[in-house]
Amino acid sequence: MTALMQTGYIALRHLRALWRQPWWIAVTLVQPIVWLLLYGALFRRVVDIPGFQSTSYIEFLAPGVVVNSAIFSAGWGGMSLIDDIRRGVLDRFLVTPVRRTPLIMGRLVQGAVVVTIQSFIIVGLAVATGAHYPSLLGVLVLVGMSAMLGAAFGAFSNGLALLARREETLIAAMNFMLLPLTFLSAGFMQKNLMPLWMQRVADYNPVNWTVEAGRQAAMGSGDWAFIGSRVAFLALFLLLCLTFATRAFRSYQRSI
Amino acid sequence: MAAIEAHDLVKVYPPGIRALDGLSFEVEQGTIFGLLGPNGAGKSTTIKILTTLSKATSGRALVAGHDVDRDQGGARAAIGCVAQKSGVDLEATGRENVILQGQLYGMGGAELGRRADELLTRFGLADAARRPAKTFSGGMQRRLDIAMGLVHRPEVLFLDEPTTGLDPEVRADMWSEIARLVSVDGLTILLTTHYMDEADVLAKRLAIVDRGRVVAEGTPEGLKGELRGDAIHVELREAYLDGRVQVALAGIAGVHDVQLEGRSLHARADSGATAVPAVLTALDAAGVGAASVTVARPSLDDVYLRYAGRAFRSAEDEAANLAQRQGDGR
Numbered sequence: 225m226t227a228l229m230q231t232g233y234i235a236l237r238h239l240r241a242l243w244r245q246p247w248w249i250a251v252t253l254v255q256p257i258v259w260l261l262l263y264g265a266l267f268r269r270v271v272d273i274p275g276f277q278s279t280s281y282i283e284f285l286a287p288g289v290v291v292n293s294a295i296f297s298a299g300w301g302g303m304s305l306i307d308d309i310r311r312g313v314l315d316r317f318l319v320t321p322v323r324r325t326p327l328i329m330g331r332l333v334q335g336a337v338v339v340t341i342q343s344f345i346i347v348g349l350a351v352a353t354g355a356h357y358p359s360l361l362g363v364l365v366l367v368g369m370s371a372m373l374g375a376a377f378g379a380f381s382n383g384l385a386l387l388a389r390r391e392e393t394l395i396a397a398m399n400f401m402l403l404p405l406t407f408l409s410a411g412f413m414q415k416n417l418m419p420l421w422m423q424r425v426a427d428y429n430p431v432n433w434t435v436e437a438g439r440q441a442a443m444g445s446g447d448w449a450f451i452g453s454r455v456a457f458l459a460l461f462l463l464l465c466l467t468f469a470t471r472a473f474r475s476y477q478r479s480i
Numbered sequence: 481m482a483a484i485e486a487h488d489l490v491k492v493y494p495p496g497i498r499a500l501d502g503l504s505f506e507v508e509q510g511t512i513f514g515l516l517g518p519n520g521a522g523k524s525t526t527i528k529i530l531t532t533l534s535k536a537t538s539g540r541a542l543v544a545g546h547d548v549d550r551d552q553g554g555a556r557a558a559i560g561c562v563a564q565k566s567g568v569d570l571e572a573t574g575r576e577n578v579i580l581q582g583q584l585y586g587m588g589g590a591e592l593g594r595r596a597d598e599l600l601t602r603f604g605l606a607d608a609a610r611r612p613a614k615t616f617s618g619g620m621q622r623r624l625d626i627a628m629g630l631v632h633r634p635e636v637l638f639l640d641e642p643t644t645g646l647d648p649e650v651r652a653d654m655w656s657e658i659a660r661l662v663s664v665d666g667l668t669i670l671l672t673t674h675y676m677d678e679a680d681v682l683a684k685r686l687a688i689v690d691r692g693r694v695v696a697e698g699t700p701e702g703l704k705g706e707l708r709g710d711a712i713h714v715e716l717r718e719a720y721l722d723g724r725v726q727v728a729l730a731g732i733a734g735v736h737d738v739q740l741e742g743r744s745l746h747a748r749a750d751s752g753a754t755a756v757p758a759v760l761t762a763l764d765a766a767g768v769g770a771a772s773v774t775v776a777r778p779s780l781d782d783v784y785l786r787y788a789g790r791a792f793r794s795a796e797d798e799a800a801n802l803a804q805r806q807g808d809g810r
Contacts, residue, residue: 226586233583241571244612312565316628319531319563320584321556480534 227323234330238304239337249341256293256346260286261353263412276414278443283357286350287439288411291370291431293346294339295405298374299398301335302385309389309476318477328382328469332375339374343367347442358444365451366438372458373434379465383472405431410439430461481545483509483636483668484530489539491525491692499525500536501692507670507685512662514683514700515672516780522692523672524564527640530670531561544635544668557585560629564640567628568621570614574605577613578628585632592631599627603657619650626657630665637661639671643678655681676780688787696787704778709737710752711776712759714745717769728766732758743771752777 242248264282271281278284308314317327347363357363384394406412408425409432415423426432437454440446484507491500500522507513515523528534530541532552540547546554569577578596582588587595600609603623608616613624622642629637639658643651659682661667673679679686680700687697696703712735716725719742729738734750735758749755752775763770 230584233580237569237572237576237580240576244571310565311570312563312567313569315533315563315565316561316567316581317584319533319556319559319561320581321553321586322584477534480528 227326227329230322230326231329231333234326235333235337236330238331238334242334242338249338252293252297252338253342253345255296256289256342257349259289259292260346260349264353267412270413273417275417277445278414280355282350282353283355283443284414284439285412286347286355287366287442288406288409288435289350290343290346290366291373291409291435291438292406292411293342294370294374294434295377295402295431297338297342298335298376298378299381299402300394301331301378302381302383302394303391305331305382305385306389306391306394309385315480324473325470328379328466328473331382332378335378336371336375339371340367343370357442359442362441362444362446365441365455369434369438369441369455369458372455372462373430376430376458376462376465379462379469383465383469386469386472386476389476405429408432409435411435430458433457433461481509482506482542483544484513484670485540485542486526486530487540489526489529489541490537491522491529491534492537498692500529500539502539503689503693504539505687505694505697507668509668510662510666511684512658512669512671512682514679514686515670515689516674516676516679516683516686516784517672517689518674521689523674523689524640525692526689527561527563527638527670527672531559531638532556533561557632558634559636559638560632560634561638562622562625562629562640562642563638564644566621566625568613568616568624571612573610573612574600574616574620574624574627575609577624578631581628582631587632595631596627599630603627619646619654622646622650622654623657630661634667636668636670639669641672641674643673643675651678658682676784680780688784690787696783700780701777703783704780705751706783709748709750709778710755711778712745712747712749712752712755713774713776714747714759714763714770715772716743716745716763717771719743720768724766725763725768728762728768729759732762735759749775 260282264285268281270276271279305314344367347357351357381394381398384397388394408422408429410418410426411431415426415436418426433454437451441451487504489500489503490498492498503522503526515526517523525534529536530543530548532548532555535549542548543555544558546558548555572580575596578599579592582592582595600606603626605620605624605627608620613621616624642658643654646654655678658669658671662669671682683700685697685699686703687694689695725740725745726738729735729747732755735747735755737748739746747759756773756775760770760773
């Protein structure tokens with residue numbers, strides 16, 4: 225109960241900071257919009273490839289862009305933690321009786337809220353340009369899974385921030401990870417049309433789990449057993465990242 | 481009862497740098513205790529251990545009766561800490577900062593709101609309370625830091641270099657605020673500083689820390705008294721060249737190093753306060769008129785030089801070198 229309330233206080237702190245600069249959400253939307261509108265238009269004819277199961281590339285692409293935006297926005301979550309470390313804010317919190325997990329969880333809640341808002345905007349934009357998603361529940365599953373994936377990447381990013389404590393390290397690590405993980409998923413291309421080795425790698429890629437299951441749910445073509453299994457995998461991945469972040473916290477405290 | 485007890489604290493940072501090397505002291509309840517020393521002497525490390533932020537490699541510490549290692553929860557609830565780095569959330573308003581701090585201590589509701597407003601008013605931040613803290617001046621941020629440190633009514637307050645980087649007038653204001661925390665609120669304060677005058681003005685007792693150990697401890701007056709040598713300066717009405725001044729002073733116990741340059745008479749005395757009447761009486765008896773007398777107590781700078789065996793400046797250089805070798809490891 226205490227931990228839950230403390231998570232709420234910390235989340236509120238970060239949400240308030242976001243609320244004071246709402247243009248930030250607009251800035252983070254520039255990239256997804258480029259993906260959706262320019263990339264989507266550029267590769268419009270992808271649907272003509274024999275075996276491609278969708279008739280609208282935008283409709284196919286949007287769930288991929290939703291997931292891609294989730295990891296990109298959450299992946300930078302550690303940056304503000306480095307700022308807090310440098311300013312002494314984190315140490316101030318650590319001297320109070322606050323538990324350690326809410327300090328991370330509060331940030332992840334804010335990250336998940338951002339991902340959710342972004343996701344709905346992207347889906348809305350896709351619908352406005354002609355995409356059609358038959359199942360509202362399916363769209364909610366897509367958004368929910370993206371928020372979970374975002375929380376996992378946020379936890380990883382925060383853990384890395386606690387270990388490295390340097391923006392440069394975090395930027396390098398994220399640049400190294402995020403784009404490859406996007407391309408090693410069915411985000412932009414139907415999985416069975418990807419090179420075989422990429423398909424194998426994608427099987428182990430949490431980004432791909434989210435894209436495939438979320439897209440199937442949103443497009444209403446879903447096999448719910450498959451979607452459920454991917455949600456379970458994602459939950460495990462989230463747990464793993466949270467454990468990493470908690471360990472990193474301990475390591476941080478030992479080093480000061 | 482001692483509000484703070486540190487017994488033989490040792491802190492070793494990898495790769496084997498001893499930031500604390502058997503540091504011990506006790507702080508009496510309801511007083512200000514100063515930890516004085518150059519940067520890198522181990523003051524901040526001591527605060528980190530006493531506030532449960534960092535664990536000692538060995539040794540034991542009690543704060544408000546709670547063992548900082550075995551009863552972290554008890555210790556955390558009883559202390560407030562104003563760290564060297566501000567710790568203000570610059571994006572949040574002053575009031576939001578105080579409120580969140582209170583919430584982290586389990587406070588809430590209307591009572592927390594009242595407490596926050598009371599503190600903001602007390603520290604002259606009422607008008608700025610609803611502005612983001614990034615618009616605050618350095619002095620205002622420092623006062624906000626102290627307001628946050630007090631929100632849960634702690635018994636013991638840690639102030640790690642509270643006036644570093646502040647303007648002289650702002651520093652003086654801060655001193656009176658700090659003094660009031662003890663005289664009005666009855667807090668116990670552990671203050672670290674590398675300003676001699678600050679320790680002199682505020683601390684009832686102080687410990688001089690050098691290379692992770694306490695090298696001297698006592699009241700500021702006591703420590704300076706141990707230097708055996710107040711400087712006495714007498715301005716004479718006229719220059720006496722016949723040596724009668726020296727003869728007159730030769731017989732006074734505890735006065736030494738007599739030097740006469742024209743009308744200026746310099747001497748050192750074990751205790752200036754007791755020596756001055758004797759000196760004046762002797763001069764008077766010898767027919768020498770005095771125009772003015774001043775007694776200068778030795779400064780804490782002199783004290784530091786005496787106990788640490790080197791001047792403040794060289795100790796800071798040494799600490800800087802050490803920090804460089806240590807790299808980002810701390």
